Amino acid sequence: MSVNRNLENIRNIGIIAHIDAGKTTTTERVLYYTGRTYRLGNVDEGTTVTDFMEQERERGITIQSAAITCEWKGRQINLIDTPGHIDFTAEVQRSLRVLDGGVVVFDAVAGVEPQSETVWRQADRYGVPRIAFVNKMDRMGADFHRTIRMIRDRLGANPLAIQLPIGAENDFRGMVDLIAMRAWLYTDELGARPEEIDIPTEMMAEVQEAREHLVGVVAETDEELTLKYLEEEEIEPDELIAALRRATIAGDLVPVLCGSALKNKGVQPLLDAIVRYLPSPLDRPPITGIDPRTEETVVRHADFSEPTAALVFKIVTDPYVGRLAYVRVYSGILRSGKALLNVTRNRKERIGRLMRIYAEKREEMQEIGAGDIAAIIGLKQSFTGETLSDPEHPILLESITFPEPVISVAIEPRTKADQDKLAEALRRLADEDPTFNVRVDENTGQTIISGMGELHLEVLIDRIFREFRVGANVGKPQVAYRETITQPVEAEGRFVRQTGGRGQYGHVKVRFEPLPRGSGFEFKNAVVGGNVPREYMSAIESGIRDALEGGVVGGYPIVDIRATVFDGSYHEVDSSDMAFRIAGSLAVRNGIPKGKPVLLEPIMQVEVVTPEEFLGDVIGDLNSRRGQIEGLEIHSKGMQAIRALVPLAEMFGYATRLRSLTQGRGTFTMEFAHYAPVPENIARPILEGVYA
Numbered sequence: 001m002s003v004n005r006n007l008e009n010i011r012n013i014g015i016i017a018h019i020d021a022g023k024t025t026t027t028e029r030v031l032y033y034t035g036r037t038y039r040l041g042n043v044d045e046g047t048t049v050t051d052f053m054e055q056e057r058e059r060g061i062t063i064q065s066a067a068i069t070c071e072w073k074g075r076q077i078n079l080i081d082t083p084g085h086i087d088f089t090a091e092v093q094r095s096l097r098v099l100d101g102g103v104v105v106f107d108a109v110a111g112v113e114p115q116s117e118t119v120w121r122q123a124d125r126y127g128v129p130r131i132a133f134v135n136k137m138d139r140m141g142a143d144f145h146r147t148i149r150m151i152r153d154r155l156g157a158n159p160l161a162i163q164l165p166i167g168a169e170n171d172f173r174g175m176v177d178l179i180a181m182r183a184w185l186y187t188d189e190l191g192a193r194p195e196e197i198d199i200p201t202e203m204m205a206e207v208q209e210a211r212e213h214l215v216g217v218v219a220e221t222d223e224e225l226t227l228k229y230l231e232e233e234e235i236e237p238d239e240l241i242a243a244l245r246r247a248t249i250a251g252d253l254v255p256v257l258c259g260s261a262l263k264n265k266g267v268q269p270l271l272d273a274i275v276r277y278l279p280s281p282l283d284r285p286p287i288t289g290i291d292p293r294t295e296e297t298v299v300r301h302a303d304f305s306e307p308t309a310a311l312v313f314k315i316v317t318d319p320y321v322g323r324l325a326y327v328r329v330y331s332g333i334l335r336s337g338k339a340l341l342n343v344t345r346n347r348k349e350r351i352g353r354l355m356r357i358y359a360e361k362r363e364e365m366q367e368i369g370a371g372d373i374a375a376i377i378g379l380k381q382s383f384t385g386e387t388l389s390d391p392e393h394p395i396l397l398e399s400i401t402f403p404e405p406v407i408s409v410a411i412e413p414r415t416k417a418d419q420d421k422l423a424e425a426l427r428r429l430a431d432e433d434p435t436f437n438v439r440v441d442e443n444t445g446q447t448i449i450s451g452m453g454e455l456h457l458e459v460l461i462d463r464i465f466r467e468f469r470v471g472a473n474v475g476k477p478q479v480a481y482r483e484t485i486t487q488p489v490e491a492e493g494r495f496v497r498q499t500g501g502r503g504q505y506g507h508v509k510v511r512f513e514p515l516p517r518g519s520g521f522e523f524k525n526a527v528v529g530g531n532v533p534r535e536y537m538s539a540i541e542s543g544i545r546d547a548l549e550g551g552v553v554g555g556y557p558i559v560d561i562r563a564t565v566f567d568g569s570y571h572e573v574d575s576s577d578m579a580f581r582i583a584g585s586l587a588v589r590n591g592i593p594k595g596k597p598v599l600l601e602p603i604m605q606v607e608v609v610t611p612e613e614f615l616g617d618v619i620g621d622l623n624s625r626r627g628q629i630e631g632l633e634i635h636s637k638g639m640q641a642i643r644a645l646v647p648l649a650e651m652f653g654y655a656t657r658l659r660s661l662t663q664g665r666g667t668f669t670m671e672f673a674h675y676a677p678v679p680e681n682i683a684r685p686i687l688e689g690v691y692a
Helices: 023-033 054-059 086-098 114-125 144-155 201-220 223-230 237-249 267-277 416-432 454-466 534-548 577-595 612-624 654-661 680-688
Strands: 010-017 066-072 075-081 101-107 130-135 159-161 163-166 174-177 182-185 195-197 254-258 287-290 297-300 309-318 322-331 333-335 339-342 347-350 353-358 361-365 367-369 373-377 387-389 407-413 437-440 447-451 472-474 482-484 489-497 504-514 521-525 561-569 598-611 628-636 639-647 667-677
Touching: 010 023, 010 086, 010 114, 010 267, 023 066, 023 075, 023 101, 023 130, 023 267, 066 267, 066 353, 066 373, 075 267, 086 114, 086 309, 101 114, 101 267, 114 144, 114 667, 130 144, 130 267, 144 159, 144 254, 159 201, 163 201, 163 254, 201 223, 201 237, 223 237, 237 254, 237 267, 254 267, 309 416, 322 333, 353 367, 407 416, 407 454, 416 437, 416 447, 416 454, 447 454, 454 472, 489 577, 504 534, 504 577, 521 534, 534 561, 534 577, 561 577, 598 612, 598 654, 598 680, 612 628, 612 639, 612 654, 639 667, 654 667
Parallel strands: 010 075, 010 101, 101 130, 130 254, 159 254, 521 561
Antiparallel strands: 066 075, 163 174, 174 182, 182 195, 287 297, 309 322, 309 387, 322 373, 333 367, 339 347, 339 387, 353 361, 353 373, 407 447, 407 472, 437 447, 482 598, 489 504, 504 561, 598 639, 598 667, 628 639
C-alpha cells in the first residue's frame, strides 16, 4: 500500500465511553459496514475483532485500545476502540493525545455515567472535537432526550440532536435525519439496507420543532447563515452541514445521533457523520514543540514536505513480530529503513518495517505520511510519549502525562527458573503500560508491582501467568500510600571524604516546602554568588529525588514538595557529581523529619447505583467506610445514584458487599480523586502493619 496523500480524506478518531455503553459493539458494526469484516463480531460470544486478547474475550471488556484502518465513501478512517474501565484510563489518555476527533457513546438508559465524564474531561484537555452516539435505544427505559439533557447539564457541553428516534425500547425502528428531512427505517436483521421513507405523519410536529431548533442553533455559529435565518430565507442542507462541521471542529457544538449498535440500527448514519463533521488532520491546529538545541518553540504542519515529526503513543509486545510501536505522524514521511532521532532520549533509531494495523492482523507499508497512524517494528529504545523526528531538524513534542498508580501487590517467582522469566515479563509489561510500576522494596527485598486498581493488576498478573508462562506467588493487594511534609524546613547536607588521593566534597543547604495536593516534586536553584556551581545542580536534584523515594514515616515515597537549593559550598579539586548527589540525599534525611511529615492515602471518587429501597443501607455502609457522601440523584426509574469520596483502603471487597446489600442489583464505579492525610488513629496501625 502507498501513502495516503489526500489528507482531507483521513479521519483519526477514537470511540470512547463509560464501560458497557457499547463501544466495541459499535466498532464491530463499523468494520462490518465498511467491508473490513464479513461477519458480525459479538462481545458476549468473544468473537470481536478489536477485543482480541484472551482476557478481553473472557471478561467481555476492552483492556487495550486497538487501532484499525477502514474506508467509508472514499475516506480513510483510522479508528481506535478504547477501554471504558477506569483502571485502563491510560489507554484512553494516550489515544486522545494523538486523535483528531472522537465518537462518545452513551447508553440511552443510563445516560451520562462517571467514566463518560472522565473521558469527556480528557477530550476537553486535548481539545478533541467530538460527536455523540446515543446507543441501546432498543433497551427498556431508553430516553434520547434525557440523555441530551444530561450531556448539557453534567458535561457542560452544547449537544445538538441531528436525528430523532422513530419509536423507543422494543418499538425502536429507525431515525429521522433532521438535516435531509428524511426518515430511515431498519426492516432487515442485518440493517445493511435501511429503507428511506417520508417522515411519519404522527412525528411531523415534533420533527418540525426539532428542525427549527437545529437551524437556529447552527445559524448562530455563522454570520452568513444568521442573516439568512433572520431574513427567513431557506437554508440549504449543504450550508447546514458545512456550518455544523465548522462549529463541531471549533468545539462549539456536539452533534448527537441515535441507534442500537447491537441491533445494527444507525451505524451507517454514524459513519456519514464521522466523515462529515469530524476533522481531518488539515482541520486541526499545527503541532508545536521545542527545538532541543535552541529551546525555541517550533511549529510543524500536517505536510509531507516538512521535516518528519511523530509521537509514539503505545508499545505492544506481539508474540509473532516482537515489539510494535504505534506512532502518529504529524509532519513529513516515515519510510522503512529510515534513521530517526528519538529526541526525548537523544538516541538514533532505525525503522525496521512499517505496518498498517487491523487489530491483531497487519499490512506492510513502505511509507506513512503526515496525518496518519501506523505501527513500527524495530524500535529498541522508544517508549510511550516519546518523540521521533528528522535528525537534522529535531523537535520535542509535549509528552503524555499519566496518573500515579494507587494499588500494589508483592510478587515473587516460584522457582529459580522463573526468576529471569518474571523479570523479563515485568520489563515488557512496564514497557507497554505507563501506569504499571515495578520496584524492589529496600527493606524486604520483595518485588512490588503497582497499578490503577484491582482489575488492572488482576489482568496484568493473569498475562504474566498465561502469556509469559511464569510461575509466581502473589500477595494481597496493598494501598499505595505516600508521605508529605506539613511545614517548611531548612536542612543541610554535607558529604566530606578524605582519602589518600583525591577526596570527595559536596555541601548544600536546601529549603523544603509543602505544595498543594497533586503537585508532585519541584526543584529550584536559588544559589547566588556561585557558591554551588550550576553544573552540580542536576546531581543534587537526582540525590534529592532518590532520597524522596523512601519517606521517614513509613518508608513510602514523599510527594507534593518543593526543594530549593539556596546555599552551599564546593571544593575546586574534591567536588564531584557523586559528592553533591550524596549531599542532596543527606539534606532530605536531615530535613524531612523536622517538617512534621504525615501519611497520605488515595481517596477515590465512587458512584454507586442502587434500587431506592436499599438506599439507606448503602449510604450507611459507605459512611462506615469513612466515606463522605457528596450527593444523590435519580439515575433511572426506581434507581438512585450516590456520589461519595471514600479512601481506597476501605474499598477492597466492596463489590461483594454491595451485591449482598442490594440483592445483586447494585453497581458501582470508582476512580482516583486525590491524596489526603490519613487520620491519626488509622495511621498508627498502618505503620505497625496491622491495618487491612
